[in-house]
Each structure stands twice: as C-alpha cells, then as structure tokens.
Amino acid sequence: MTPASAGRFYIRYAIQRWDDAKWFIGSFVVVLLALTAYSIAVHKSSLTFLIVLLMEMVFLLGLWTFRRTAYLEIGEQGLRVRYLLTRLELPFAAVTRVRKQPLGVAFQPADRRRYVNRFVRRLARDPAVYIRLDRRESELIQEVTRHLGARMVNGADVILPITDVDAFLAAVKGRLRAGSG
Numbered sequence: 001m002t003p004a005s006a007g008r009f010y011i012r013y014a015i016q017r018w019d020d021a022k023w024f025i026g027s028f029v030v031v032l033l034a035l036t037a038y039s040i041a042v043h044k045s046s047l048t049f050l051i052v053l054l055m056e057m058v059f060l061l062g063l064w065t066f067r068r069t070a071y072l073e074i075g076e077q078g079l080r081v082r083y084l085l086t087r088l089e090l091p092f093a094a095v096t097r098v099r100k101q102p103l104g105v106a107f108q109p110a111d112r113r114r115y116v117n118r119f120v121r122r123l124a125r126d127p128a129v130y131i132r133l134d135r136r137e138s139e140l141i142q143e144v145t146r147h148l149g150a151r152m153v154n155g156a157d158v159i160l161p162i163t164d165v166d167a168f169l170a171a172v173k174g175r176l177r178a179g180s181g
Helices: 012-041 047-069 103-107 110-115 118-123 138-148 165-180
Strands: 008-010 071-074 078-083 086-091 095-102 127-133 157-160
Touching: 008 012, 008 165, 012 047, 012 118, 071 165, 078 138, 086 138, 095 103, 095 165, 103 110, 103 118, 103 127, 103 157, 127 138, 127 165
Parallel strands: none
Antiparallel strands: 008 071, 071 078, 078 086, 095 127, 127 157
C-alpha cells in the first residue's frame, strides 16, 4: 500500500478506528469460534454463537472497508474526499492554499474543543493537511461542512489527518502552481 504512488492518502481517523477495533472485536471472534467449536463437539445448539459470530465478522468487515475507502485523492480536476458514504470533489480552482500543521491546532479555540474525541486526542500531535477553500465559494463550503461535519471543517478550512502529508503537499502544490500559471 503506497498512497503516494496511487495518489490516495488515507484518512487516519478511519485507520485509528480500525486499529482500535480489530484487537478488541477480533478477540471476541476468537472466543466465539472456540465456543462454537465446543458446542458442536458436545452436540449442543450453537446457533446463538453462530449468529453473534456472524454479526461480529460483518462489523469487522465494515470497519475494514471503511478504513480502505476513507481517503483523500488527487484527481485531474481537483481533490476527491471519500469518507463513509460521502464523496466530495474540491476543484483546484476552489483551493487557495494547502498547509501542514498538527491536528491539535484546529481544536485549540474554545468553540472547537467540543469536537475533540479520543481519535482527535490520539492524533493531536501528528501532522494534518489544512486545505483552504476560496471563501467566495460559499455553496461548496456549505456542502463540504454538511457532508464532512464540523470536526473536519473549520470555516473555509478542510482539516484531514492523512497518511504521508509531505508527499500530498508536494503533489498538490505542483498542481496548484500549474493551474494558476
């Protein structure tokens, strides 16, 4: 998995959620497998264990899918953000600046502290990409805020903790310069 070569930069919120859940729920799956095997060995009903096991496996599969499909991608015409069922296009013409800062900087103002959850706390010191949208593009800013939520959008800034921030910045700044020249 090389996000820089593919032009995809995975959103670290989804990676963190997967990393937290895979061990916790994975241990339940192992226990349920053992209980199901024991129930089958002693000829007792194992239907309940199988149903719960199936639900746990579906949940793990959902988290794994979310991890793989939550990303920021550099396209021909702009940036594409995919998060859960959200697909957004940010045209290069609407992007005025991209920069790298620690994620925690976005949550320092008092009115933003309510958006801090355990994922933000864990990633607070790690770099995030801050994508400034043109303030004249108010409809785009409203759409992005509606789809991504206030945790990922602060005014005209889209704030995403992604993998390999430096490679993303190098690729995007080249596109922004090429588009403005």
